[in-house]
Amino acid sequence: MPLRKAKQKQERFTPFLFLSPAILFFCCFILFPLIGAFGYSLITWDFFTKPKYVGLDNYGKLFKDPIALEAIKNTFIFTLASIVTHVGLGLILALAVNRKISKFFSYIIRTVFFFPFLLSWAAASLIWNFGLDPTFGVIDHYAGKLGFPQATLLSSTWAMPTLIMIDLWKTLGFAFIVILAGIQAIPNDVNEAARVDGASGWRLFWSVTFPLCTPAIFFVSVTAFIGAFQIFEPMYIMTRGGPDHTTLSIVQYLHMTAFRNFDIGYGAVISVAIFLIVLIVTLVQFRLAKRWVYEA
């Protein structure tokens, strides 16, 4: 009898053994920093002098800071363009691969469009920095030949569209394979049934393929939003936010504020703003999903 009791006690303890590493790391690297970020947002501190409690002053500063507001605006423009281009081209590519094409051609398409996704943003930024260089860059040269604007990274009009294009080049592969997996998961009987009923081409796409792959499109737009809103590397490496803050992203502004100017309290406010915007927009996306996503 005592032996059985001991075993029961041990069994009650078992879940804790399995969970303790996850709980420990969760507290140290997610929960406590989360609380800390809100706490630091109420002080002013520069790492060296004594921290001072200022209440909500830092939050008031955010709404009156023209650079912060411009960075948020830039990031929203970048994000919106990112979602539209990724979903649009991702869908077109996925449909193109889903036709009757040779295995070799399909392999080439996957390789070409997916490879940049595996590169680090640092490598991708350097590749494009060279390609777009006004003195020796190959892309800049051909852009001039074809009548497109040149030296685009130095232009306050064209720097942001250029970064949007580079982001598309870098991450389109993800949207492409997720949507392709969504299309290929459509049961063949459904397609056959629609064909028997006389649907083909556009009709088949709008009535069958598109509605049934909306879950994949929804997933791509949620992840594209989260990823794009946290964009940092291409701006940081290629344009440094310039010219004239036209490509400054909000995460880059956070990095500048907290780790260049050592304004910890205000940096924490920016990080809280990023967190809340991403949270709210994602929740809204899930709410709206019920209206257009199949079986959401």
Place this chain on the structure above:
Amino acid sequence: MSQSINMKVKKPRRNYRAEISSQIANLVIIVFAIFWILPIAWLLLTSVQSREERFVIPPKWIPSSLDFSSYKRAWELFPIAEQFLNSLKVTLISTIGALVISSLAAYAFARLQFFGRETLFIILLAGLMVPPQLTVIPSFIAFRKVGLIDNHAALFLPAMITPLGIFLLRQFFRSIPKELDESAKIDGAGAFRIFFRIILPLSKPAIAALGVVLFIASWNDFFWPNIFISTSTKMTLPVGIASLVGTSGNTNVILVMASVGMQIVPLLLIFLFTQRFLIQSIATTGIRG
């Protein structure tokens, strides 16, 4: 009768149209594909061109001879070997750590009964919404206090907790038939035995997919190591090459290109042989990195 004639006339016409639109689609894909390859191909070709042939306008595509001297000089000048080993160390420790911690927790959530299981799971899953941009300032202050700034531990420790990994493995563990562990339990096996002997061996595909995706994310990470590491010999590869942009003038462009080339070529070779597995891993886990 007339109907069947009509059908005969219509059919080849429709095929003809489908054929043309299919060819147009192929053409559009090829144009896009060329644009996708162009910058990488040009960088790799330029990096092996001789001094006279590189950077000429219009660009010369086929090098008349191969010159690897810039690779050699970049290798000698920049701490690429150290940075590669740093990346490997940080990535391996964080990936293996994350797999161990997530699979243990996922097993408890999938199979064990305890008070507050669903609540705890939801709390952990909510961690998914906490971006590194929010945790970076408090983490930096904490790591600074314990003297771990400019230390690799500041990179791999926070990467070991992945709510998404716990979620994905829990889903997979739950799909394993419960009869398997029931019969092991009758034979006297405890929770740990069931986990190691039954659940883990059956979950190899899911764990491999998650591992690959975590590996890529850690290998390519920039935001976090860029803040926590400042010594160039301690940097990971992405931070290391990015730091070359500011320091090198126009004369060193070719050396920076060779350094980028050194990162692209091995990756390209690995990708060409593991394409199916890599793409499948990313498609099934849905992690954008």
